[in-house]
Amino acid sequence: MALVEDVFSLSPKAVSSALASLWRPIQGGVSAPLGFQAAGITAGLKDSGKPDLALLLAPEGAVCAGTFTMSLVRAACVDLCVDHLQVGGGKARAVLTNSGQANACTGERGWLDSLRASQALADRLGLPVEQVLICSTGVIGVPIPIDTLLAGLDPLVEALNDEGGAEAAGAILTTDLVEKQVALEAELGGRLVRIGGMAKGSGMIHPDMATMLGYLSCDVGVPVDVWQAMLKRVVDRSFNAITVDGDTSTNDSCLAFAAGEPLEREHLQALEVGLLVAAQQLAKAIARDGEGATCLLEVHVEGVASDVEACCIARTICGSSLVKTAVHGCDPNWGRIVAAAGRAGVAFDPAAVALWLGPHQLMEFGQPLSFDRRAVSRYIQERMDGAYLSDDTVRICLVVGDGSGDGMAWGCDLSDQYVRINADYTT
Amino acid sequence: MALVEDVFSLSPKAVSSALASLWRPIQGGVSAPLGFQAAGITAGLKDSGKPDLALLLAPEGAVCAGTFTMSLVRAACVDLCVDHLQVGGGKARAVLTNSGQANACTGERGWLDSLRASQALADRLGLPVEQVLICSTGVIGVPIPIDTLLAGLDPLVEALNDEGGAEAAGAILTTDLVEKQVALEAELGGRLVRIGGMAKGSGMIHPDMATMLGYLSCDVGVPVDVWQAMLKRVVDRSFNAITVDGDTSTNDSCLAFAAGEPLEREHLQALEVGLLVAAQQLAKAIARDGEGATCLLEVHVEGVASDVEACCIARTICGSSLVKTAVHGCDPNWGRIVAAAGRAGVAFDPAAVALWLGPHQLMEFGQPLSFDRRAVSRYIQERMDGAYLSDDTVRICLVVGDGSGDGMAWGCDLSDQYVRINADYTT
Numbered sequence: 001m002a003l004v005e006d007v008f009s010l011s012p013k014a015v016s017s018a019l020a021s022l023w024r025p026i027q028g029g030v031s032a033p034l035g036f037q038a039a040g041i042t043a044g045l046k047d048s049g050k051p052d053l054a055l056l057l058a059p060e061g062a063v064c065a066g067t068f069t070m071s072l073v074r075a076a077c078v079d080l081c082v083d084h085l086q087v088g089g090g091k092a093r094a095v096l097t098n099s100g101q102a103n104a105c106t107g108e109r110g111w112l113d114s115l116r117a118s119q120a121l122a123d124r125l126g127l128p129v130e131q132v133l134i135c136s137t138g139v140i141g142v143p144i145p146i147d148t149l150l151a152g153l154d155p156l157v158e159a160l161n162d163e164g165g166a167e168a169a170g171a172i173l174t175t176d177l178v179e180k181q182v183a184l185e186a187e188l189g190g191r192l193v194r195i196g197g198m199a200k201g202s203g204m205i206h207p208d209m210a211t212m213l214g215y216l217s218c219d220v221g222v223p224v225d226v227w228q229a230m231l232k233r234v235v236d237r238s239f240n241a242i243t244v245d246g247d248t249s250t251n252d253s254c255l256a257f258a259a260g261e262p263l264e265r266e267h268l269q270a271l272e273v274g275l276l277v278a279a280q281q282l283a284k285a286i287a288r289d290g291e292g293a294t295c296l297l298e299v300h301v302e303g304v305a306s307d308v309e310a311c312c313i314a315r316t317i318c319g320s321s322l323v324k325t326a327v328h329g330c331d332p333n334w335g336r337i338v339a340a341a342g343r344a345g346v347a348f349d350p351a352a353v354a355l356w357l358g359p360h361q362l363m364e365f366g367q368p369l370s371f372d373r374r375a376v377s378r379y380i381q382e383r384m385d386g387a388y389l390s391d392d393t394v395r396i397c398l399v400v401g402d403g404s405g406d407g408m409a410w411g412c413d414l415s416d417q418y419v420r421i422n423a424d425y426t427t
Numbered sequence: 428m429a430l431v432e433d434v435f436s437l438s439p440k441a442v443s444s445a446l447a448s449l450w451r452p453i454q455g456g457v458s459a460p461l462g463f464q465a466a467g468i469t470a471g472l473k474d475s476g477k478p479d480l481a482l483l484l485a486p487e488g489a490v491c492a493g494t495f496t497m498s499l500v501r502a503a504c505v506d507l508c509v510d511h512l513q514v515g516g517g518k519a520r521a522v523l524t525n526s527g528q529a530n531a532c533t534g535e536r537g538w539l540d541s542l543r544a545s546q547a548l549a550d551r552l553g554l555p556v557e558q559v560l561i562c563s564t565g566v567i568g569v570p571i572p573i574d575t576l577l578a579g580l581d582p583l584v585e586a587l588n589d590e591g592g593a594e595a596a597g598a599i600l601t602t603d604l605v606e607k608q609v610a611l612e613a614e615l616g617g618r619l620v621r622i623g624g625m626a627k628g629s630g631m632i633h634p635d636m637a638t639m640l641g642y643l644s645c646d647v648g649v650p651v652d653v654w655q656a657m658l659k660r661v662v663d664r665s666f667n668a669i670t671v672d673g674d675t676s677t678n679d680s681c682l683a684f685a686a687g688e689p690l691e692r693e694h695l696q697a698l699e700v701g702l703l704v705a706a707q708q709l710a711k712a713i714a715r716d717g718e719g720a721t722c723l724l725e726v727h728v729e730g731v732a733s734d735v736e737a738c739c740i741a742r743t744i745c746g747s748s749l750v751k752t753a754v755h756g757c758d759p760n761w762g763r764i765v766a767a768a769g770r771a772g773v774a775f776d777p778a779a780v781a782l783w784l785g786p787h788q789l790m791e792f793g794q795p796l797s798f799d800r801r802a803v804s805r806y807i808q809e810r811m812d813g814a815y816l817s818d819d820t821v822r823i824c825l826v827v828g829d830g831s832g833d834g835m836a837w838g839c840d841l842s843d844q845y846v847r848i849n850a851d852y853t854t
Contacts, residue, residue: 071769072768072769072774073768074769074777102762105790105795107778140763140765141762319673320674322672325848329850335529335531335566335677338532339676341500342500343497343498343674347499350499367533367534419752423755
């Protein structure tokens with residue numbers, strides 16, 4: 001949780017680094033903000049016997065903003081979240097997450113299972129049903145063993161506590177190798193403000209609205225429309241800027257809860273910066289833990305007309321199978337990087353392109369420079385080994401003109417391991 | 428070259444099978460049509476010592492239609508083709524192809540090399556320079572060893588003959604494992620009409636206008652505007668419907684030459700069907716020979732509002748890393764197929780979806796059917812082994828409603844081998 005790295009990753013234009021430096025890393029994950037409780041247990045939904053049921057409970061008065069998959073084929077739990085947030089006017093207190101079954105393509109039964117689970121949990125927590133949300137992750141088309149889930153609700157509610165962030169972060173994982181948590185604090189207007197978060201990713205990661213389950217919490221009061229707009233901007237520069245395999249999931253959801261004393265208007269920008277730092281840290285953790293990944297790929301694009309176009313080029317490069325395999329092979333194959341940029345659908349002058357891989361410049365004015373191939377290859381190799389100051393980030397910087405738009409994207413290399421993991425996921 | 432398979436692959440709506448059955452496979456590849464000559468030699472452009480210089484010469488009066496990469500970063504040879512076809516009003520007689528160097532991102536020098544080569548060849552053939560085109564394929568950013576190429580022109584022209592199709596088809600390859608040729612003939616209006624073709628593919632295959640080098644020849648006269656429109660329609664349903672790795676190349680080009688006695692208007696539709704059969708055969712050969720591929724993946728989508736939308740869904744499924752790895756693992760993971768369809772950006776009702784993998788139906792009304800998982804797995808396995816009647820095609824059929832639009836796309840599985848091939852291509 002080195003904050004330095006996260007500040008480095010903020011686009012220079014996105015925010016002033018002064019605001020970012022207000023935020024310090026703390027312990028506690030999603031339950032770090034005041035009044036938030038979390039829990040994670042093993043209810044028996046997974047054959048592996050690993051934790052599979054998580055609960056996040058926000059304090060009274062909480063508002064919740066959400067962004068969800070743009071896929072036409074979306075899970076019952078996504079429909080339920082959208083529905084409950086609309087009915088409740090953005091007031092929501094709890095989110096239940098089951099891992100093991102995605103509850104997508106499960107038809108009427110899937111919808112009823114979601115309803116039953118949220119109603120049963122609402123009863124136990126003494127909340128109106130529309131204040132309880134549900135997220136599911138796992139295999140598509142498999143219904144949730146609903147009786148097993150319902151039987152897990154009592155022990156889950158009992159396990160709730162204000163240091164439960166780590167347990168919750170563990171119970172939302174599927175093929176992920178590591179837990180993904182973040183917690184930050186800053187003094188804004190003379191009071192301590194905390195942001196917490198957790199996420200899961202791994203495969204089917206190319207979010208078109210949010211990632212495959214991201215959760216953020218914050219202990220200040222923010223009007224729900226302001227909070228929703230803030231989340232949208234933050235998600236576009238974090239979860240929506242990562243890709244593991246170009247496959248958008250049926251269950252992508254990002255939920256952000258805010259509850260506490262209202263924050264003064266003048267501090268909203270600093271809050272948004274903190275939210276962005278937290279979301280980027282989780283997003284990068286997902287890319288880094290992409291199936292079969294051995295390094296984090298960070299692509300920075302500058303000089304385009306708009307930020308949106310810059311992000312589009314950056315994500316196209318990040319998602320290119322040929323760029324990803326070249327990185328995996330420590331191969332400074334810059335031709336693939338500019339070829340990917342060329343097909344991103346964004347206008348730029350190929351004769352103005354300059355390209356860096358780490359500190360090594362490979363192109364200028366659209367043409368290759370002579371460079372030390374072995375040194376560049378070593379730059380990549382050291383980051384795959386984690387040999388260089390524990391830094392696992394391979395950085396590509398592409399400048400395509402003198403426009404003021406810039407943007408970043410994150411991904412990972414494509415390894416034999418990715419193929420092996422995905423060649424027999426359900427069988 | 429079993430024609431049966433190719434007729435099967437034609438969209439039922441695209442053309443009547445009666446017209447397709449007019450066309451019979453013959454020998455001869457791109458030089459099969461009357462008056463066409465071809466050659467392929469080893470000029471020394473590749474370190475491997477394999478053939479690397481090819482020439483196709485069309486008879487006097489030939490017209491040429493072309494479709495080219497939509498990538499912003501495109502090779503000097505593509506610029507030259509576009510320029511020469513425009514200056515010459517679509518009259519072109521010859522195309523030179525060098526393999527080993529893509530001549531992309533080579534700046535002013537790349538452009539001058541293309542000009543020198545086309546001028547030198549035009550002098551030898553006694554043609555105006557604008558009637559000579561150039562295609563290049565190989566590593567991006569590496570200039571052509573132009574003196575070596577120029578020294579190869581005399582032996583290349585000397586080698587020209589009307590049975591040179593196979594030599595030419597061999598000399599345009601890079602990492603391809605097999606030559607890709609086609610030749611068909613039909614009797615139209617009491618005369619024999621022949622279509623020939625060759626192509627190269629392998630990696631960086633996700634054509635956005637044509638494939639990484641496709642060539643078609645035909646011995647009838649067709650007005651150049653009719654020929655160009657016909658090629659555009661054909662390419663959209665063949666080369667533009669394949670994907671190996673989602674990476675559009677800097678050099679994608681498809682050139683189609685027609686020369687001979689004018690064909691009567693009433694036979695143009697039959698000619699277009701023949702051209703489509705030939706182009707689909709080459710396109711499928713490219714997908715089948717995709718880097719690391721062990722089978723051909725064919726996706727048929729029906730029931731959408733328009734053909735364009737159906738093709739879009741089909742190609743999205745074909746390009747999904749998760750679908751491709753599932754096929755490689757003989758894993759009937761239908762959830763990944765509908766998830767890919769859901770993110771294609773095309774409107775359909777998820778509750779109306781039906782899905783087949785080969786003869787096995789896996790979904791109905793948007794929900795999974797119970798099916799014999801081992802039988803479906805065996806269906807895929809047999810096609811990867813080529814054990815089932817030498818058929819290597821894994822067929823997916825998705826019906827998403829009752830619209831009249833349908834479309835097909837072709838791709839291949841994603842294997843460990845793909846990663847290994849691409850992890851160290853230039854180093």
